[in-house]
Amino acid sequence: MNDARRAGEPKQLEVRIDHKAFAAASGGHLDVLHDIAFTLKRGEVAAFIGPSGCGKTTMLRIIAGLDDEFKGAVWRPHSHSLAVVFQEPRLLPWRTVGQNVRLVAPDLSEEALASLLKDLELDAHVAHFPGELSLGLARRVALARALAVKPDLLLLDEPFVSLDEALAARLRMQLSRLMRSRALTTLLVSHDLEEVARLADRVFLLSQRPARITAEIPLTIPRDARSDREVVSMTAEVAKQIAELPPSLTPRGGSDE
Amino acid sequence: MIRFGSLILFFAVWWFASLFAGPQMLPGPDKVLSVIVVQARTGELFFQVGITLARVFAAFALAMIAGTALGFVMGRTKLADALGDPWLIVLLNLPALVIIVLAFIWGGLTEVAGVLAVAINKLPNTIVMVREGARALDPQLDEMAKVFALPRWKALRHVILPQLAPYIAAAARSGLSLVWKIVLVVELLGRPNGVGFEIGTAFQLFDVTRILAYALAFVVVILLIETVVVQPIERRASRWRTKAA
Secondary structure (H helix, E strand, O other): OOOHHHOOOOOOEEEEEEEEEOOOOOOOOEEEEEEEEEEEEEEEEEEEOOOOOOOOHHHHHHHOOOOOOOOEEOOOOOOOOOEEEEOOOOOOOOOOHHHHHHOOOOOOOOOHHHHHHHHHHOOOHHOHHHOOOOHHHHHHHHHHHHHHHHOOOOEEEEEOOOOOOOHHHHHHHHHHHHHHHHOEEEEEEEOOHHHHHHOOOEEEEEOOOEEEEEEEEEOOOHHHHHOHHHHHHHHHHHHHHHOOOOOOHHHOOOOOO | OOOHHHHHHHHHHHHHHHHHHHHHHOOOOHHHHHOOOOOOOOOOHHHHHHHHHHHHHHHHHHHHHHHHHOOOOOOOHHHHHHHHHHHHHHHHOOOHHHHHHHHHHHHHHOHHHEEEEEEHHHHHHHOOOOOOOHOOOHHHHHHHHHOOOOOHHHHHHHHHHHHHHHHHHHHHHHHHHHHHHHHHHHHHHHOOOOOHHHHHHHHHHHOOOHHHHHHHHHHHHHHHHHHHHHHHHHHOOOEEEEEEO
């Protein structure tokens, strides 16, 4: 029944990037993205795995509307609210944690804001300035800010990279719970296969630059129903699929890493 | 405490120097102070200082607002920078006296001409400083504001202005002292009142005591503004910086 309802849902995001190149400093062009096309339905979580420097961040920037110099089209419904968690927290250093979150979500009720901050274990830091926070905390604030706008589309650019594993695991659980309770359409870029296996419905593998989609792996067990053991076996499955790709297309262990 | 001691030393040096120079050339602090008191009693001092202060504020506000807006646009768009830069260089190198004299010739000996002349003198300096700030704006925060669809005025107030604040503050600090010095010249040349006019009259009478009395009174007023208005604003604006862990 769940699936039937989802199939009827309107698509939330349609991406077709035929070609994206940067002008290289030495002259000429640097091809970054090639023939990337996919569609996301409401509430779907797609994860992208690819080697460092393959163009994942560029792809996110195009989808977020920050870069429109590419061939192709990105379609989002009008009046679509968007939230991005960048690789860097990008908080306003001159505003407190509470003000940073409040700024992007002026209509959020006090109670909703308080409960969101509590969910992310930030309630003790509301009055702190970002300069007083550790990187892990600042990342959590960036996540809270993104969730506060109740986005129709959430873009996450390696949100938990360089955090210690215990904290990252806790945040992943919180995020997964929040995504579930809000049917958030999400696009997640990650290096962490277990993270992907826990959070995503579909996994896209990207090749080295110029990046193209080399494989799509559907994770069929519904996200909410995955046991820890299933997550482990799905992680292994994704790793196996990556290993089976021809070397030129593997998303991991690229020569530029 | 050290600042206060230094101030006492200043008055002591002044007093000693006045003993050697004689009361005609350099009257002592006591004489100057008594003239200040007399001028204050008649209300003359408050009137003249008040008028000058009003001109200072008008010219200062004009130069800061126009300079911030122009500097911001020039720092953000290449075309505006290319168009404005030659004008800026001309303005930066035009002597204050030339601007004042021309303003009075073209605009008549009017209040508007006087205030405009002062504002135009301060303008290029504000533009240069704010342009520097606008060039240094963080593109990452810009993108954040765009992604979260912050309305323009909100982005301006919360994202852009706080980044420009140190540059605007620097322009304001140097601006206040520059503007009041130029206002005095304007008053000397073409206004019938104000501290500059008083000093001009005293000059013709060779009344050094009165010159010093007015100068000192005005410096005290500016210092007061500096400590009571400018510094608290700066402290509040940089609260997030000093508390960094």
